[in-house]
Amino acid sequence: MHTRISGFVCAALLCLTGLPASAEVAGSMAIAGHGPEQRVIESLAHAFEKANPRAYIDVVWDDNSKPLDLVKTKQAKIAVTGTAEDGLRSFQIAWDGIAIMVHRSNFTKEVTKQEVAELFSGKYKVWADLGGPDTKVLLIDRPRNENNRDAFEQQLGIAGKIPEGAKVIAKDEKVIKTIAGTLPPHSAVAFVSLGQALEAVASGVPVKLLPVDKIEPETPTVKDGRYTLRRPVLLLSHNEPDPLVEAFEQFALSEDGQKIISESYTPLPKTSSP
Incomplete structure (x- = not known):
């Protein structure tokens, strides 16, 4: 999927509203990704273009793409990911909590991080x-190229250990619906981006998030x-200075940018340096 957001349209809207156009940032660039960050990156790109009407952002999102390769071959200027890469400059804009979600009727109270690792390794x-x-555990896995799956495996030390027979579901929304709609005995478990998970709980979806090491996922x-x-x-x-890339990074850390990010992810502490 390619999402193209026109800077010309944004510029026209700014003229109509009487807002001044910035002449400091201009040019075009592509931002590539394939994970759950699409919605927030599109929102950031749209807001960035409104603030900089001479800038054009092409958000290129494809579940089967390789964003890092697109940056390395200079087909994109930014890749959105969850892990650093040797030879590329890494800039953090948010945190994404990884929630362990089960059906609300599952009375398991909490788990340790080690138990999560063993659970998703098929031990339990x-x-x-x-x-x-006393019901069978039904594991839900995520696609192998998902940023949250890579981070989940790395943190728990279970790379390559999630059972092949686990059901693979790509989108958080579908994962949540599957857990909520699983026929009795409601035994499914999955790891889900915290923003989507909290939204589901707040909306009354019959799911719950397990505390890990006695800490609530919030x-x-x-x-x-x-x-x-x-x-x-x-x-x-790339490590070479690029004014447009740097301007987008700083916008993501601005008050407006972090407000957009907070709709899906956890903003960085104000005193934190990425």
Whole structure:
């Protein structure tokens, strides 16, 4: 999927509203990705173009693309990912908590980080082994090229250990619907981006998020690091200075940018330097 946001349209809107156009930032660039960050990157790009009407951002999003390769071959200036890459400049704009989600009727109270690793490695076959119901564990996995899956495996030390038989679902929204709609005994479990997970809980969807190491998965605990299942949301680019790339990075860290980011992810602490 390619999402193209026209800078010319934004410039016209700014003229109509009487807002001054900035002459400091101009040019075009592509931002590439394939993970769950699409919505927030599109929103950032749109707002950036409104603030800089001579700038044009092409958001290139494809589940099967390789964003890092697009940057390395200079087909894109920024790749959105969750891990740093040797030879590329890494710039953090947010945190993404990784929530462990089960059906609300599952009375498992909490898990440790080690138990999460063993759970998704296939060691636990029934929830009773974790203090839950005497029902079979149904693992939901995510596509191998997803940023949250890479970070999840790396943090838990389970790369390549998630059972091949686990059901693979790409989108957080579909994962949540699957957990909520799983036929009794509601035994599914998945790892989900915290923003989407909290939104589902607040909306009354019959799911719940398990505390990890006695820490609730919440925005404040992700921001201060007490909830350790989290990954950075990173913008990767070439090391050579690029005014447009740097302007977009600074916009993402601005008050307006972090407000947009907070709709899906955990903003960085104001005193934090990425």
